Amino acid sequence: VLQIECRDYLERATAQGKDMVDVSDLRRMYGLLSRVLDGVEPMLAVLRQYVIAFVKEKLLALEKKVDQPPDYCEVLLESYSTFSNIVEKAFQS
Numbered sequence: 001v002l003q004i005e006c007r008d009y010l011e012r013a014t015a016q017g018k019d020m021v022d023v024s025d026l027r028r029m030y031g032l033l034s035r036v037l038d039g040v041e042p043m044l045a046v047l048r049q050y051v052i053a054f055v056k057e058k059l060l061a062l063e064k065k066v067d068q069p070p071d072y073c074e075v076l077l078e079s080y081s082t083f084s085n086i087v088e089k090a091f092q093s
Helices: 002-015 024-033 042-060 071-088
Strands: none
Touching: 002 024, 002 042, 002 071, 024 042, 024 071, 042 071
16 A cells, blocks of 8 residues: 555656655655665665656657657656655655
């Protein structure tokens, strides 16, 4: 159940602009689960799967623009910026 909630929080956080990311729910969930032995492992697994799916979806949308590598780089840089911001704020880096 917590994994579903974590995924929902990630979806909401990434739907917002990268400067307006609200991770308060993720931060609270991490704070609670970090007190339990291996409590954050399922949460980190959800984050890992979500990041991979998110970036893959963005890159597949560019499939028709194979001749424009800067677009791919832009997607990767934006994704890195978004998720590093989420990890820093919600998961205490």
